[in-house]
Amino acid sequence: MHVEIRERLRGALQPYGFQICPFQVGWYNAVLDPIFHLPHPGDTLAFVVLSTPSMFEKAFKPFLTEQKLQSLRDPIDQCVSHHMTLAKELFSSHQVDVIYDYELHPNRRPKVLMQTAAHISGAAHYYQKKDVPEDPWGSRKMFGVCIHPQYGGWFAIRAVLVFTDVRAPGLEQAVPIDCVPSREDRIRLLENFNFNWRDGKYRDVLPAEEKYSEEQALYFSTPPAERMKLLELWGHQPPSPPC
Structure with missing residues:
Protein backbone atom coordinates (compact mmCIF):
# COMPACT_ATOMS: atom_id res chain seq x y z
CA MET A 1 0.00 0.00 0.00
CA HIS A 2 2.80 2.43 0.80
CA VAL A 3 4.05 2.29 -2.81
CA GLU A 4 0.62 3.24 -4.16
CA ILE A 5 0.31 6.09 -1.65
CA ARG A 6 3.79 7.35 -2.48
CA GLU A 7 3.09 7.42 -6.21
CA ARG A 8 -0.26 9.20 -5.80
CA LEU A 9 1.28 11.74 -3.46
CA ARG A 10 4.22 12.29 -5.79
CA GLY A 11 1.86 12.78 -8.71
CA ALA A 12 -0.03 15.44 -6.75
CA LEU A 13 2.99 17.41 -5.51
CA GLN A 14 5.95 16.89 -7.86
CA PRO A 15 4.46 18.96 -10.73
CA TYR A 16 4.42 21.93 -8.35
CA GLY A 17 8.07 21.69 -7.36
CA PHE A 18 7.70 19.59 -4.22
CA GLN A 19 9.72 16.47 -3.43
CA ILE A 20 8.50 13.74 -1.08
CA CYS A 21 10.42 11.00 0.74
CA PRO A 22 8.75 8.27 2.82
CA PHE A 23 9.84 7.09 6.26
CA GLN A 24 8.61 5.08 9.21
CA VAL A 25 7.79 7.03 12.36
CA GLY A 26 10.00 4.59 14.29
CA TRP A 27 13.10 5.68 12.35
CA TYR A 28 12.46 9.25 13.44
CA ASN A 29 11.70 8.37 17.05
CA ALA A 30 14.77 6.13 17.32
CA VAL A 31 17.24 9.02 16.98
CA LEU A 32 15.48 11.48 19.31
CA ASP A 33 14.74 11.88 22.99
CA PRO A 34 11.22 10.74 23.96
CA ILE A 35 10.03 14.34 24.37
CA PHE A 36 10.29 14.77 20.59
CA HIS A 37 8.67 11.46 19.60
CA LEU A 38 5.68 11.26 17.30
CA PRO A 39 2.88 9.37 19.10
CA HIS A 40 2.34 6.58 16.58
CA PRO A 41 3.44 2.95 16.17
CA GLY A 42 6.94 2.55 14.80
CA ASP A 43 5.92 1.26 11.37
CA THR A 44 3.44 4.11 10.71
CA LEU A 45 3.92 5.59 7.24
CA ALA A 46 5.00 9.22 6.96
CA PHE A 47 6.48 11.53 4.32
CA VAL A 48 8.73 14.54 4.51
CA VAL A 49 7.92 17.25 1.94
CA LEU A 50 10.61 19.50 0.47
CA SER A 51 10.20 22.52 -1.78
CA THR A 52 12.74 22.64 -4.60
CA PRO A 53 13.79 25.81 -6.45
CA SER A 54 11.09 25.29 -9.09
CA MET A 55 8.31 25.56 -6.49
CA PHE A 56 8.45 29.36 -6.72
CA GLU A 57 7.45 29.35 -10.40
CA LYS A 58 5.31 26.20 -10.45
CA ALA A 59 3.32 26.70 -7.25
CA PHE A 60 3.85 30.06 -5.58
CA LYS A 61 3.33 32.45 -8.49
CA PRO A 62 0.18 30.67 -9.74
CA PHE A 63 -1.11 30.62 -6.15
CA LEU A 64 -0.68 34.40 -5.91
CA THR A 65 -2.67 34.82 -9.11
CA GLU A 66 -5.47 32.39 -8.33
CA GLN A 67 -5.96 32.55 -4.56
CA LYS A 68 -6.83 35.26 -2.07
CA LEU A 69 -4.07 35.90 0.44
CA GLN A 70 -4.74 36.17 4.16
CA SER A 71 -3.10 39.24 5.64
CA LEU A 72 -1.90 37.62 8.87
CA ARG A 73 -0.20 34.59 7.32
CA ASP A 74 3.05 34.25 5.43
CA PRO A 75 2.25 33.90 1.68
CA ILE A 76 4.61 30.94 1.20
CA ASP A 77 3.03 29.16 4.17
CA GLN A 78 -0.40 29.76 2.64
CA CYS A 79 0.75 28.33 -0.68
CA VAL A 80 2.27 25.23 0.92
CA SER A 81 -0.86 24.70 3.04
CA HIS A 82 -3.02 24.99 -0.08
CA HIS A 83 -1.13 22.23 -1.85
CA MET A 84 -0.91 19.97 1.21
CA THR A 85 -4.69 20.31 1.65
CA LEU A 86 -5.30 19.37 -1.99
CA ALA A 87 -2.98 16.37 -1.64
CA LYS A 88 -4.65 15.28 1.60
CA GLU A 89 -8.04 15.33 -0.13
CA LEU A 90 -6.81 12.56 -2.45
CA GLN A 115 15.90 18.39 9.52
CA THR A 116 15.95 15.11 11.42
CA ALA A 117 12.95 13.92 9.40
CA ALA A 118 14.72 14.85 6.16
CA HIS A 119 17.84 12.97 7.22
CA ILE A 120 16.22 9.72 8.33
CA SER A 121 14.06 9.64 5.18
CA GLY A 122 17.16 9.95 3.00
CA ALA A 123 15.98 13.23 1.47
CA ALA A 124 18.94 15.33 2.62
CA HIS A 125 21.99 14.92 4.85
CA TYR A 126 21.80 16.71 8.20
CA TYR A 127 25.27 18.01 9.06
CA GLN A 128 25.86 18.82 12.72
CA LYS A 129 28.75 19.74 15.00
CA LYS A 130 29.14 16.09 15.98
CA ASP A 131 29.92 15.28 12.32
CA VAL A 132 33.17 17.28 12.44
CA PRO A 133 36.06 15.33 14.00
CA GLU A 134 37.98 17.44 16.53
CA ASP A 135 35.77 20.42 15.80
CA PRO A 136 37.33 23.88 16.26
CA TRP A 137 34.45 25.48 18.17
CA GLY A 138 34.92 24.13 21.67
CA SER A 139 31.81 24.64 23.80
CA ARG A 140 30.21 27.04 21.33
CA LYS A 141 26.76 25.96 20.16
CA MET A 142 26.57 25.34 16.41
CA PHE A 143 23.28 24.78 14.62
CA GLY A 144 23.17 22.00 12.03
CA VAL A 145 21.94 22.28 8.45
CA CYS A 146 20.60 19.91 5.80
CA ILE A 147 22.24 19.72 2.39
CA HIS A 148 20.52 18.15 -0.62
CA PRO A 149 22.59 16.11 -3.12
CA GLN A 150 20.97 17.90 -6.09
CA TYR A 151 20.12 21.33 -4.73
CA GLY A 152 22.80 21.93 -2.11
CA GLY A 153 21.21 24.39 0.29
CA TRP A 154 18.73 25.73 -2.28
CA PHE A 155 15.62 24.03 -0.91
CA ALA A 156 13.39 24.04 2.17
CA ILE A 157 11.71 21.42 4.33
CA ARG A 158 8.04 22.37 4.48
CA ALA A 159 6.00 19.64 6.12
CA VAL A 160 5.62 16.09 7.35
CA LEU A 161 2.55 14.05 6.41
CA VAL A 162 1.71 11.17 8.75
CA PHE A 163 -0.69 8.49 7.51
CA THR A 164 -1.71 7.48 11.01
CA ASP A 165 -3.79 4.49 9.89
CA VAL A 166 -1.24 3.04 7.45
CA ARG A 167 1.53 0.63 8.45
CA ALA A 168 4.57 0.18 6.22
CA PRO A 169 6.68 -2.59 7.79
CA GLY A 170 8.29 -3.41 4.44
CA LEU A 171 9.53 0.10 3.73
CA GLU A 172 13.31 0.15 3.24
CA ARG A 183 36.13 17.85 7.38
CA GLY A 200 23.45 32.39 1.49
CA LYS A 201 27.01 31.15 0.88
CA TYR A 202 26.32 27.99 2.84
CA ARG A 203 23.86 27.02 0.11
CA ASP A 204 26.73 26.72 -2.38
CA VAL A 205 28.77 24.20 -0.41
CA LEU A 206 28.44 21.98 -3.51
CA PRO A 207 27.52 22.71 -7.14
CA ALA A 208 23.72 22.68 -7.29
CA GLU A 209 21.78 21.41 -10.29
CA GLU A 210 19.24 24.18 -9.73
CA LYS A 211 19.21 27.32 -7.57
CA TYR A 212 16.74 30.02 -6.62
CA SER A 213 16.17 32.65 -9.30
CA LYS A 229 5.09 45.09 0.20
CA LEU A 230 7.43 43.29 -2.18
CA LEU A 231 4.50 41.36 -3.67
CA GLU A 232 2.68 44.67 -4.17
CA LEU A 233 5.67 46.00 -6.10
CA TRP A 234 5.49 42.90 -8.28
CA GLY A 235 1.84 43.63 -9.05
CA HIS A 236 0.07 41.30 -6.66
CA GLN A 237 -2.84 42.79 -4.77
CA PRO A 238 -2.49 42.91 -0.98
CA PRO A 239 -5.22 41.33 1.13
CA SER A 240 -8.16 43.52 2.05
CA PRO A 241 -7.98 44.83 5.64
CA PRO A 242 -10.38 43.17 8.10
CA CYS A 243 -13.69 44.95 8.64
Missing part, protein backbone atom coordinates in the same frame (compact mmCIF):
# COMPACT_ATOMS: atom_id res chain seq x y z
CA PHE A 91 -6.68 10.24 0.56
CA SER A 92 -10.13 10.76 2.08
CA SER A 93 -10.25 7.11 3.15
CA HIS A 94 -7.15 7.59 5.33
CA GLN A 95 -6.33 9.65 8.40
CA VAL A 96 -3.58 12.05 7.37
CA ASP A 97 -1.97 14.46 9.83
CA VAL A 98 -0.14 17.38 8.22
CA ILE A 99 2.54 19.02 10.38
CA TYR A 100 4.15 22.19 9.02
CA ASP A 101 7.69 23.38 9.61
CA TYR A 102 6.52 26.40 11.60
CA GLU A 103 4.16 24.55 13.96
CA LEU A 104 5.03 24.58 17.66
CA HIS A 105 3.62 23.07 20.84
CA PRO A 106 2.32 25.53 23.46
CA ASN A 107 5.74 25.38 25.16
CA ARG A 108 7.38 26.51 21.87
CA ARG A 109 8.89 23.10 21.14
CA PRO A 110 8.67 22.23 17.43
CA LYS A 111 6.06 19.61 16.62
CA VAL A 112 8.53 17.94 14.26
CA LEU A 113 12.29 18.37 13.94
CA MET A 114 12.19 18.79 10.19
CA GLN A 173 15.19 3.03 4.80
CA ALA A 174 17.17 5.17 2.36
CA VAL A 175 20.55 6.43 3.55
CA PRO A 176 21.06 10.17 2.94
CA ILE A 177 23.86 10.91 0.51
CA ASP A 178 26.95 12.31 2.24
CA CYS A 179 27.56 15.11 -0.25
CA VAL A 180 29.90 17.10 2.03
CA PRO A 181 32.38 14.37 3.03
CA SER A 182 35.49 16.38 3.93
CA GLU A 184 37.21 21.19 5.89
CA ASP A 185 34.03 21.54 3.83
CA ARG A 186 31.87 20.63 6.82
CA ILE A 187 33.60 23.30 8.91
CA ARG A 188 33.07 25.85 6.15
CA LEU A 189 29.42 24.82 5.77
CA LEU A 190 28.59 25.09 9.46
CA GLU A 191 30.48 28.35 9.91
CA ASN A 192 28.80 29.94 6.90
CA PHE A 193 25.41 28.76 8.13
CA ASN A 194 25.89 29.86 11.74
CA PHE A 195 27.84 33.09 11.29
CA ASN A 196 26.79 34.43 7.87
CA TRP A 197 23.58 32.64 6.91
CA ARG A 198 22.02 35.79 5.44
CA ASP A 199 24.50 35.91 2.56
CA GLU A 214 17.20 36.23 -8.51
CA GLU A 215 13.55 37.07 -7.87
CA GLN A 216 13.11 34.11 -5.55
CA ALA A 217 16.37 34.83 -3.70
CA LEU A 218 15.24 38.43 -3.19
CA TYR A 219 11.89 37.27 -1.84
CA PHE A 220 13.39 34.87 0.69
CA SER A 221 16.08 37.35 1.77
CA THR A 222 13.39 39.96 2.47
CA PRO A 223 12.23 40.02 6.13
CA PRO A 224 8.82 38.29 6.40
CA ALA A 225 7.13 41.46 7.63
CA GLU A 226 8.10 43.23 4.40
CA ARG A 227 7.21 40.51 1.90
CA MET A 228 3.66 41.74 1.31
